[in-house]
Amino acid sequence: MSTTDNVNRPADASAEEQAPKFKLFLNGKEEVFEPENTPEPDTPLLWVLREQLGLTGTKYGCGIAQCGACTVHVDDAPVRSCVIPIASIAPEQKITTIEGLSRNGTHHVQRAWQMLDVPQCGFCQSGMIMAAAALLRRNPNPSDADIDAAITNICRCGSYNRVRLAIRVASQVRTRRAPLPQDNAASKGTAQ
Amino acid sequence: MTTTTPFHSRLIDAQLIGALPKGLQALAQRQSGTALDAGDGLPRRSFLKLAAGSGFALGAFPLVASAQGAGGAAAGGLKPTQQPAAFVRITRDGVVTVTVNRLEFGQGSHTGLAMVLAEELDADWAQVRAVHGNADAAYVDPAFGIHITGGSNALKNSYTQYRELGARTRAMLLAAAAQQWKVAPSALRTQAGVVIGPGGAKLSYGELAEAAMQLPVPEQVTLKDPKQFRLIGQPTGRLDARAKSSGGQAFGIDVRLPGLLTAVVAYPPVFGAKLQSVDDAAAKAVQGVRAVLRVPLERGAEGVAVIAEGYWAAKQGRDALKVEWNTSGVEKVDSARQLAAYRELATKPGALKYDADLSKLAGAPRKISAEFVFPYLAHAPMEPLNCTVQLTGQGANAKAELWTGTQMPGLDALAAANTLGVTPQNLKMNVQMAGGGFGRRAVPSSEYVVHACAVAKAARTAGLDAPVRTLWSREDDIKGGYYRPMHLHRAEIGFDAKGEILGWNHVIVGQSILKGSPFEAFMVQNGVDATMVEGMKEPYDVPMKLTVHHPQQNVPVLWWRSVGSTHTAYVMETLVDEIARATKQDPVAYRLKLIEGKHPRHEAALKLAVEKSGYGKKKLAAGRAWGVAVHESFNTVVAYVVEASVKDGMPKLHTVTVGVHCNLAVNPKSVEAQVQGAALMGLGMCLPGAAITLKDGVVEQSNFHDYTVARITDMPKIAVHIVPSADAPTGMGEPGLPPLAPAFANAIARLTGKTPRQLPFKLDAA
Numbered sequence: 001m002s003t004t005d006n007v008n009r010p011a012d013a014s015a016e017e018q019a020p021k022f023k024l025f026l027n028g029k030e031e032v033f034e035p036e037n038t039p040e041p042d043t044p045l046l047w048v049l050r051e052q053l054g055l056t057g058t059k060y061g062c063g064i065a066q067c068g069a070c071t072v073h074v075d076d077a078p079v080r081s082c083v084i085p086i087a088s089i090a091p092e093q094k095i096t097t098i099e100g101l102s103r104n105g106t107h108h109v110q111r112a113w114q115m116l117d118v119p120q121c122g123f124c125q126s127g128m129i130m131a132a133a134a135l136l137r138r139n140p141n142p143s144d145a146d147i148d149a150a151i152t153n154i155c156r157c158g159s160y161n162r163v164r165l166a167i168r169v170a171s172q173v174r175t176r177r178a179p180l181p182q183d184n185a186a187s188k189g190t191a192q
Numbered sequence: 193m194t195t196t197t198p199f200h201s202r203l204i205d206a207q208l209i210g211a212l213p214k215g216l217q218a219l220a221q222r223q224s225g226t227a228l229d230a231g232d233g234l235p236r237r238s239f240l241k242l243a244a245g246s247g248f249a250l251g252a253f254p255l256v257a258s259a260q261g262a263g264g265a266a267a268g269g270l271k272p273t274q275q276p277a278a279f280v281r282i283t284r285d286g287v288v289t290v291t292v293n294r295l296e297f298g299q300g301s302h303t304g305l306a307m308v309l310a311e312e313l314d315a316d317w318a319q320v321r322a323v324h325g326n327a328d329a330a331y332v333d334p335a336f337g338i339h340i341t342g343g344s345n346a347l348k349n350s351y352t353q354y355r356e357l358g359a360r361t362r363a364m365l366l367a368a369a370a371q372q373w374k375v376a377p378s379a380l381r382t383q384a385g386v387v388i389g390p391g392g393a394k395l396s397y398g399e400l401a402e403a404a405m406q407l408p409v410p411e412q413v414t415l416k417d418p419k420q421f422r423l424i425g426q427p428t429g430r431l432d433a434r435a436k437s438s439g440g441q442a443f444g445i446d447v448r449l450p451g452l453l454t455a456v457v458a459y460p461p462v463f464g465a466k467l468q469s470v471d472d473a474a475a476k477a478v479q480g481v482r483a484v485l486r487v488p489l490e491r492g493a494e495g496v497a498v499i500a501e502g503y504w505a506a507k508q509g510r511d512a513l514k515v516e517w518n519t520s521g522v523e524k525v526d527s528a529r530q531l532a533a534y535r536e537l538a539t540k541p542g543a544l545k546y547d548a549d550l551s552k553l554a555g556a557p558r559k560i561s562a563e564f565v566f567p568y569l570a571h572a573p574m575e576p577l578n579c580t581v582q583l584t585g586q587g588a589n590a591k592a593e594l595w596t597g598t599q600m601p602g603l604d605a606l607a608a609a610n611t612l613g614v615t616p617q618n619l620k621m622n623v624q625m626a627g628g629g630f631g632r633r634a635v636p637s638s639e640y641v642v643h644a645c646a647v648a649k650a651a652r653t654a655g656l657d658a659p660v661r662t663l664w665s666r667e668d669d670i671k672g673g674y675y676r677p678m679h680l681h682r683a684e685i686g687f688d689a690k691g692e693i694l695g696w697n698h699v700i701v702g703q704s705i706l707k708g709s710p711f712e713a714f715m716v717q718n719g720v721d722a723t724m725v726e727g728m729k730e731p732y733d734v735p736m737k738l739t740v741h742h743p744q745q746n747v748p749v750l751w752w753r754s755v756g757s758t759h760t761a762y763v764m765e766t767l768v769d770e771i772a773r774a775t776k777q778d779p780v781a782y783r784l785k786l787i788e789g790k791h792p793r794h795e796a797a798l799k800l801a802v803e804k805s806g807y808g809k810k811k812l813a814a815g816r817a818w819g820v821a822v823h824e825s826f827n828t829v830v831a832y833v834v835e836a837s838v839k840d841g842m843p844k845l846h847t848v849t850v851g852v853h854c855n856l857a858v859n860p861k862s863v864e865a866q867v868q869g870a871a872l873m874g875l876g877m878c879l880p881g882a883a884i885t886l887k888d889g890v891v892e893q894s895n896f897h898d899y900t901v902a903r904i905t906d907m908p909k910i911a912v913h914i915v916p917s918a919d920a921p922t923g924m925g926e927p928g929l930p931p932l933a934p935a936f937a938n939a940i941a942r943l944t945g946k947t948p949r950q951l952p953f954k955l956d957a958a
Contacts, residue, residue, distance in 0.1 A: 040479050040504075047504040051454075056446035057439020059627070060503070061574050062666040066896035069574060098439030105438035113437040117429050120865055121298030122436030123443060123574040123627025148905045154896060156574050156628045157298045158869030160907035 023091040026053070027100025030091075041087035045079075046070045048086050049097060057098035057126045061154070068153030071127035071134075072097045078134035098126040101133060109133045112170035120157035128153050132167045141171050270411060271334075273353060276361040277409075278330035280309065286385055286398035288313065289321045293331035293350060294341040295599050295633065296324065296432070297573070297626040298869070299925045300862035301346040303431045305354050307858060308347070311423045312358030312416060315397070316385030322431050327605040327621040339602035342634045342751070344826035344923020347858055351921055352415075359413035361404075368403040369395050418856065418918040427861040432625075444597040444624035447580045451658040453482060455647045456506040456665065457495045458513050462889035463673055463746050464491035466518040472496070474512035480505030484513070485650040490639055491522075491748075497647045499656065503663055523746035524889025530678065530745065531565065534701040538563070538682035542699060542741035543719030546729060550737055553695030556686025560770060563682050565950045566759045567883035568675035569752055570893075572901060575627025576669050579644035582659035583612065583652050591618045592648075596641060597626025599634035603710070607638035611645040630753040630873070632674060636709035639674065639748070640664070670899050671891040675884050676752030677703040679724075679759045683767060691775040691782055696736040700724060702759075703749045704742040723751060727760035727825060727930065731791040732768060747886065753873060754926040757825040759951075761930030762937070765821035766947050769938040779820050779938065780807065791829075793853040796915045798822045798831040801851030804913050805833035815839070816846065819939025821931035827922035829853040830867065832931045834908070836939035841955050843940050845875055848910040848932070855919035863924050864912040870928030871910055876902035878933050882952045900952070 022033040031053065033039070039048050044063075049055045049072070058081060061069030065080035072081045073096040074089065089095065101107045105114065109132045112118075119125040128151065135142055135150040142150070147164050155163070272278060273293075281289040290309050294301040302322035310320045325331030333340050335349040362382055369387040370377040372395065381388050385397045418424070435441040460467070472484040480501040489495045498509035579596035592614045598604045598621075605621040612619070626633055635641075644662035651660050664672065679702035686694045704721035706712050715722045720740050729736045752758060772782035780802055787794050798820075802808070807818055815837045822831035831851040837844050850867050857863045876882055881900030885892045893899040933951065940955070941947040948955060 043504050047502060050446075051502040051504075054448065055439075056442065056448070059443075059574075060445065060576065062896050063507075064666075064895050064897065067574070067666075101439075105434060105440075110437045114429075114433050117433050117861060117865070119298075119430070119433055119436035120300070120869060121574065121626065121628045122432065122441050125436050126439045129437060151904050154574065154901055154903065156572065156630070156869075156873070156901060157865075158872035158902070158907070159865070160872065160904040161868060161910060162865075163904065164907075 024048075024089065024095060025092060026095045027097060039086050042085045044082050045072070045084040045086055045089065045095070046081040049081065055097050055099050059123055059126055061124065061127075066154070067124070067127075068131060069124050069127040071130040071153065073130060073134055076134065076137055078131050096130075098130060101130065107133060108173055109136065109166070109170045112166040112173065116162050116166045116169065118159050118162040118166050120159055124153055124155045125159075128155065128159075128163055132163070132170065135167065136171055142167065270409060272328070272330040273332060273334045274356060274360075275330065275409060276357050276364070278325075278328070279354075279357045280313070280361045282361075282397050282401035284398045284401070286316065286319050286396050287321060288315045288319050288385070288397065289323055291325045291331070292322050293325045293333070293339070294346045295597060295601075295623060295626055295629070296322075297341070297597060297599075297629045297633070299346070299866060300430060300859065301341070303428060304347050304858050304862055305350055306431060307423050307428055308351055308354040309358040309361075311421055312355045313362045314382040314384065315358075317423055317428070319385055320431070324623040324625070326623055327601040332602065339600055340634065341599040342631065344828070344925040344927060346923075346925070347921045348827060348923050351858070355415050356413055359415055360410055363410045363413055364404040364407050365397055365400045367407050368400045372400075372403070424858050425856065425860070428859045429861070441625060443575050443627050444580070444595060445575055445578045445627070445663065447595045447624065447661065449580070449582065449659045452580070453499050453501060453651070453656065453658045453660050454503045454506045455497045455499045455644075455651070455660050455662045456503065456510045457487065457489075457497045457643065457647065457662065457668070458510050458515055459489065459495050459668060459672065460493050460517050460519070462517070462519045462522055462524055463748060464493045464522040466492075466521065467494040467496065468516040468518040470496050470516075471514040474514070475509040478505055478509040478512055481509040483651060483654050483656055484509065485647070485654055487643070487646045487650050489643060489646070490637060495643075497650060497662070499647070499651055499660060506663075507665060519889060522889070525745050525747050525886045526888055527567075527678075527885040530886075531680070533743070534678070534680040535563070537701045537741045537743065538680055538699045540699075540741075542701075542739040544737075544739050545720045545725050546736050546738040548695065548735040548737045550695040550697055550735070553684065553686040553697060556694045557689060558687050558774060560683065560685045560687075560767065560774070562685075562767065562949055563680065564759070564763050566679040566762070567885065567951065568678045568747065568749075569758075569877065569882065570670050570675055570884050570899060571628075571630040571632035571750075571752055572669060572896075572899065573626070573628030573630060573632055576666055577632070577640045577664040578661060579641050580659055580661040581608075581612075581644050581648035583648055585618075589618075590614045591620075592645075593620045593622065594641070594645075595622045595624050596644070597624045597629065597633055598641065599629055599631075600638070603636070604638045604641040607642050608645045611642050612649055631751040631755070635674060635750060636706070636711060666896070667894045670884070670894050673748035673891075674750040675747065676758055677705065677724075677749040681759070681763045683763065685767065685771070687771055687775070689775060691771050691777055693732075693734045693771065696734050698728070698736055698738045699740070700728075700738070701741045701743065703745050703747070705749050705751055705755075707742065723755045725760065726756035727764065727823060728756075730764070730824060731794050731822075732764070732786045733790065746889070753870065754825050754929040757823060757926075757930035758877065761821070761823040761825070762934045762951065765823060765931060765934035766937050766941070766949075769820070769934070769941065770947055773941065778808070783820070783822065793829045793915070794822055794824065794831070797829040797851035797853040799851070800913050800915055801831040801833045801849050804851070804911060805847075805849035807833045807849075815943075817939045817942035819935040819937065819942065821935035821938060823927075823931040823934075825927045825930050826925070828924060828927035830927045830931055832871070832935040834932075834935045834939055836936055836943070838940060838943045838955070843878070843936065843953060843955065845906075845908045845936050848908050848935075850910065850912045850928070851915065852912060852928075853915040853917070854922050854924050854927070855917045856921045857914045858921050860914060863914055866924040867912045867928035868910045870926065871932045872902045872907060874929040874932030875906060875908070875936065876900070877951050878936055878953050879906065880952055
């Protein structure tokens, strides 16, 4: 993705009403920010997603692009949203978060993840899934070595072997579209 | 039942797996627990869609067991922990919601305990859900009497509890059906969420729940013979796998409340340092910052909270603070000086744990003299610590509500009430799904909850009438203390040519985790903290004299997954291996000789790992060596047989074969995941950079770039094998960790001739 000159020009105090509104192309939809809601230019994409747009599937884990819990796609490439200033993203650039990867968790990577019970605590898994999906787009049939090179995300629970297996399974099943399970309301994790 | 078509994932999994290449089929089948022939086994996971409008709860089992309420027995002589009302909710559509008395933070307790209850209830697993309990009295650990997720105790201590809860609920549903049909309950049977009566008549649990709630709760119930189990023991998918694969799972950090503000706190650079002065002009100028407030912290320290409309603004604000700290009154720990001091202490005997006759030690024909060093370790759970606090009302009507992922919600709720000045009755604790913990969310001083409460209180005093989430940055987490303590071990061992141990003199130096905590009274005895010495001497009945020193250090310490065994297993298992090698004995045979006839579970686990690994039979690739270790912690025995190599001074772990004895494996899939994760964390302790060090009182590491945790490239192949057993289950959250590092070290010793005696490994210094 381009991180050079900002093409999007948020929060410019001198810009008055004629200034174009700040926009993001997010999960297939254009998000238009009113001037009063326009984020500061250096705000990382992560926090705009999580705190302004309510897309909390993308996680904060380190803030320095080390752990990958915040991985999203920008123009189909995996990026660490915790270090991407919002102003560096052009309005036409396509941002995809875990919420936009599929409807109802039906992406082939997500299906493999569910089938193989990859998550444990699950906190890193949105980022893992986004990294895996991007890898498979680039390399539909990765070896374990390819997987190891591409998945630099941290999981403290130790799901790595299931991550490897699920990526290999996903790479094999992506062309098959079996009917998919409906949502299971279980374990939303909220207290009573 | 009013439902849409149930959809069992097992069927889909079978379809998917069937399409895979042969090599992957076997792997995927094994991992998913899916047979290609979907058969008539229990569905692995539910994807039942709730029919519109059917989500209405009967309230069939109203919560009667409130800590603030009766506290005593409402039904018969049953305790709050024994009453179905607090644990099972069945809605008309047949959905069974199980309230789990443990924090779910990856270990799988929500799925495991729901399975246990559903087994005795004869529930339809496809209809079962799990939710967190709170700080009410019903949700204490039935053995400990406090709310705690720790010590690998969920299944161990709540297995019978949840079976009985399921059986009681089933009995009430049976009684309701019997009344309706006017027959004796003994004429009825249950199957997958349905009561079946004379002539095959059926009533679903959903249809019966409302009537069942009117009936008395039976005190005595008969539990199934384990041979009858249909769910327990089956590899079962996690209830939360789907939510955790879609981004839909909410964690504590994701709590959203109207007007929510976020606080980031400037903590002193040295633990307990005083705040000298703060210039907050630049912080207040940051867009979105609402307040900058001084807040009391523990150890008499003070911090500066920046409260803003979101994390980024709060963090920018904090980074813009100009703070001067007064560190003059606090000890400034320095790792190099600390090591020297510990080394000196270890030359003297400390408080006595085990005594032994050491008269044969001096004259023993063979001797080992060894020193081991283990650093401080941060838990670094993936979800940074956070706690959200909402305050309402005034004076006697002041109320508080908290949202946080905590392993000890009861203790934290009391500490929060105390900090906030509200009565415990007016405080509501909402336990949140947590992104890991490994002990960091079980803080006897309730440090992170108390800090968040101090911030919320200060915010309200300053006129901010909004819920406040205090969020730790990763740097705050890594630098924030509550580490696995640094330890130094010193051992003098005398033995003969046959490997018979004639005398073993052992000293351990390290901070006490529990001194000064509410746990001190029963876990620190004769000056010995039980959490430091656990795992010493076991399982080998050797003549060991063990004494310990617990120096005070200005570094907060805490239990870290498997606690004392993180270092004691390493010391025991590498030393025993070294004696075997020194006396030219096979390390497996030597261990089996030492424990012969005394520790059948150790023997079974070790033999299983040996058999499955091909140890002693298979020829290893050039440059590889075997390493072995076995250790019991939290009542579970784990044995590792590993293959490792060393290339250019860099050790590498290739394969791990595991024998586990955890008695009955309620969910073998969960056992496997726990062992793999614990093994990886054990491996993580060996990696360069896996250490917290201090210089002049300041922690030197700050984030994942300089505090190493294991990555996918470190992950070896791990094959987990479970010793079959029908005995009541023992813990699985921690026991996989301790024996990994010593097994790896023993393989390195075979390759290099030297046992690494320092973690993380430094081979040239070994």
